[in-house]
């Protein structure tokens with residue numbers, strides 16, 4: 001693929017030029033993508049490689065709670081689990097991040113202080129994204145001020161589907177600016193994950209276009225779904241996004257991460273995703289700094305399978321705390 005000779009700002013100088021660029025990307029062969037993802041999903045991994053894959057998957061989990069009924073107590077318990085997933089086995093790695101609503105960020109920051117586990121906050125009128133830009137910017141700023149290390153924003157799917165790419169681009173740029181940490185605090189800017197909500201984008205071509213749009217606008221990560229819309233993280237959609245980050249690096253030199261989220265519940269699902277990463281974007285992406293699994297209830301299955309591999313038997317159903 002050829003190097004991008006025009007800057008993202010030039011490409012986005014008007015909706016027409018952005019549209020020309022996005023619609024000039026090669027189309028996705030839907031049947032071929034479904035078949036390839038299904039074929040990669042049948043690869044089996046055994047013994048040592050499986051044990052390593054389970055630990056890698058644990059270290060990539062964004063342990064998530066995004067319920068209206070979330071409480072400070074639930075977030076505290078989740079944070080304890082994030083740092084020490086199995087209190088009986090200190091060799092289990094900690095997860096990558098805990099993902100919560102903005103008003104619970106402070107609780108998570110307190111509970112995770114010094115642990116190395118990041119705090120991710122959803123923002124921008126999650127999950128619908130339907131609000132005013134200044135409300136979305138304020139939502140983001142408050143989460144960053146409360147100490148969020150990562151912001152998971154949603155795109156305006158209505159604008160995207162109406163072909164108003166420039167609006168989506170401008171909004172991502174504005175949210176990226178809102179991720180900047182106050183210079184006086186000396187901290188790093190919050191990383192920006194851009195949720196495409198692929199279940200609402202209708203076609204794989206749109207998934208590819210939305211991936212590029214988010215990356216051109218400055219996303220650090222592209223994320224499939226909110227977990228509130230079905231389908232969420234399917235293998236072919238994740239594959240299309242992995243191809244996009246691979247091609248984006250080839251054409252710009254910038255490396256963007258990928259986060260499938262929503263509906264990933266079993267060790268089998270997690271391992272299928274890792275195979276996909278390896279075979280599509282390559283092993284550079286097999287690290288928590290470039291690949292995450294957003295999930296509310298995957299961790300216990302990973303822990304159960306890990307224990308089965310170590311001890312030869314499953315723990316009782318009450319052994320692990322609830323996700």
Ligand SMILES: O=C[C@H](O)COP(=O)(O)O
Pocket residue numbers: 064066099225226227228261262263264294295296297298
């Ligand atoms: O970002 C993560 C998702 O909201 C989690 O979805 P899930 O509850 O289907 O695992």
